[in-house]
Each structure stands twice: as structure tokens, then as C-alpha cells.
Amino acid sequence: MKLNIDVPEKSVSEYEPLPVGWYQASVEAEETTHTQAGDEALKIPFTISGKGRTVNNWYNLKHSTSEKAREIANQELESLGRACGMANIKGSEDLVGKTLDVKLEPDGTWNKVKGYRRA
Numbered sequence: 001m002k003l004n005i006d007v008p009e010k011s012v013s014e015y016e017p018l019p020v021g022w023y024q025a026s027v028e029a030e031e032t033t034h035t036q037a038g039d040e041a042l043k044i045p046f047t048i049s050g051k052g053r054t055v056n057n058w059y060n061l062k063h064s065t066s067e068k069a070r071e072i073a074n075q076e077l078e079s080l081g082r083a084c085g086m087a088n089i090k091g092s093e094d095l096v097g098k099t100l101d102v103k104l105e106p107d108g109t110w111n112k113v114k115g116y117r118r119a
Helices: 067-083
Strands: 021-027 031-034 040-048 053-060 099-107 110-117
Touching: 040 067, 040 099, 053 067, 053 110, 067 099, 067 110
Parallel strands: none
Antiparallel strands: 021 040, 021 099, 031 040, 040 053, 099 110
16 A cells, blocks of 8 residues: 655644643633532633634632632632723623633643733
């Protein structure tokens, strides 16, 4: 069988983390979920423009047993709202469809959202 296949030096998997950096993204959806500890959390998937990737971020909200986790979640959601150009987030559904830049850093085999800014 004759084959004519170029073999690149390194194959890049579509599942490998993206390099550290800022990426334009949009808020794809919002979903209430639960942490492994059973606390209520908000899951927000970000679609990374031009990369065919989705990165999820979780926010431990009101029903979390950890006050520190709730405080961090509120601070992150405030930063997310500012990056989306919002003065107030009445409901998580208000974020859907908003465009912003997210800073990604590899965290093992996944990307972790480490910051937000206006696109």
C-alpha cells in the first residue's frame, strides 16, 4: 500500500492546554452545579475565539460552607462583570453572550482562568 503522509515533528492535541496568555472569549452559558463537597456553585463556560476551545470556571456562591470561597467567588464575578462592561449583574444569565478577554494558565492538563479584562 502506497502512503504519502507527512509526519510533523510534534503532534499538537486539541486537548492540550493553550499557552499562558490573554485570549478573546465569550460567555457561552451559565449553569448552577455542585462542588464535590456538595456546595452550590456557578459554572460558566467561556468559548475561546478562533481556538475551538471551551474553558470552564466555577464560582462557589451563597450556599458554600466556606465564607472565604464565597468572598473569592464574589470578587471574581465583580471582575468578570467589569470586563464585560456591566455595572450590575442581576442574574448569571445576564453574562451570557458577553465578550471579554480571559487570561489562561495551564493547570496540569487543563487551562485555568486567571484573570479578566475588556476585549
